Amino acid sequence: MSDAAVHRPPPGPGPLRGVGVVLRRELGAFFDGAAAYVYLVGALLLSSSLFMNEFFLTARVDMTPFFEALFPIALFLLPGLSMRLWAEDRRTRTFELWMTLPLAPWQVVAGKYLAALGVWCVYLVGTTPIVVMLAALGAPDLGLVASGYLGALCLGALLLAVGSLASALTSDQIVAFVLAVAVGALLYASGHPRAVAVLDGQVPGLGRLFADHVSALPRYEELVRGLVSLSTLVWFGGTSLVLLGLETALVTRLRQ
């Protein structure tokens, strides 16, 4: 028997189990302190209070105003979630620890990203009492509500992909936050009717071009209005995957 056979390491965690290991660690790290609960409660209070204000003014049994207000709020909420994903590891040098485990960079990227998306899902679940309240007061269109939640999930997937890429670019969480907010604001504003009109006024067709190909806002609004189409879902999913692919390439390059 060779000496190598005396010490026989396990065969590694496998692709999906490896992602799961990272996901559990990152979720554990997030929920390990009071900051996570403060974040979630604060986010729920902010978005719910904005909706309730609108609800009392219009007295409509409709959750659309909640989802319409969610995009600008999410521009700040989601970078708050994603800013620590890599920046913290780079600052504390645990980046080296990640990159010497028998996990491929894509597994670590996916695990961290899914953990952040999981927290966003916890937040969305926390907003379901609004649905219960509306159902108790009248008959909301549950299909429209479901479509709105799908839009919120797609929005979270996209902005967290932007935020985790921003986090991989720097060891400073504040810089990562600001960068993610800036890119998110571009994805929002480039589809806003006023911005489109201003751009079209400067260069005819430019505003429309941005709205059609760059902005997430028109696509998000489609989902909020109950228009679920495969092309919209593919756009959100595909853009998020491209950003995660760039992040994987960046993380791989960082260790070199």
Place this chain on the structure above:
Amino acid sequence: MIRAAGVTRRYGALAAVDGVSFELAPGEIVGFLGPNGAGKSTLLKMLCTYLPPSAGALEVCGHDVVRAPLEVRRHIGYLPEHNALFDGMRVRAFLRFMGEAHGLRGARLAARLDEVMARTQVTDVARKRVRECSKGYRQRIGLAAALLHDPPVLLLDEPTHGLDPLQVVAFRDFVRELSPGRVVLFSSHILAEVAQIATRLLVMQAGRLCLDAPMEALRARCAAEGRDLEALVLDAVARDREARA
């Protein structure tokens, strides 16, 4: 078990490691000696696949560090110089995570955790957070993490840095216990420390390997020439410097 052939690592125009070649076999405890900036940590980072070589071939247990990095990482236990750990985690949870990341699970993981925590004497801090542990404990936690998956190659970068004298003695004994069937490669810039534990000495100077010899042969040479080990090593370093000049 470890084979390096003409390994070079450049940062721009600077060669941090310059054409280093050696082969290490199981059972060897290799002291990796050199002043700060000699290239020891860079070479260890290449061995653990964190940095790719700019030129040359580097293999661990028959796996190339560039072509099969995950296979290499399965076969190594690595304690980095700064030993950065997930400070917010509790010690046992951190080690459990490290075991799971290497593919351990179930009863085997539980058994390895108990065994390695007992051997590295971290059981009494199992429920503490890593950030609450002293420097000595942190080194032992890092060592436990490196050993959990029973790797045939152990790479330890300045492992005794920050340990008190009693902990250094305990570390030496522990490394001797670990060495059968393994390559233990540990870096240091203190010759006396290396001499007490290593079976082979590698000395680096400005990125190049200027001495590679079994400790027994070096001791025999010292006895024959009536010089101490330090003088012998310094002589090798000076000759290398002259050869380059």
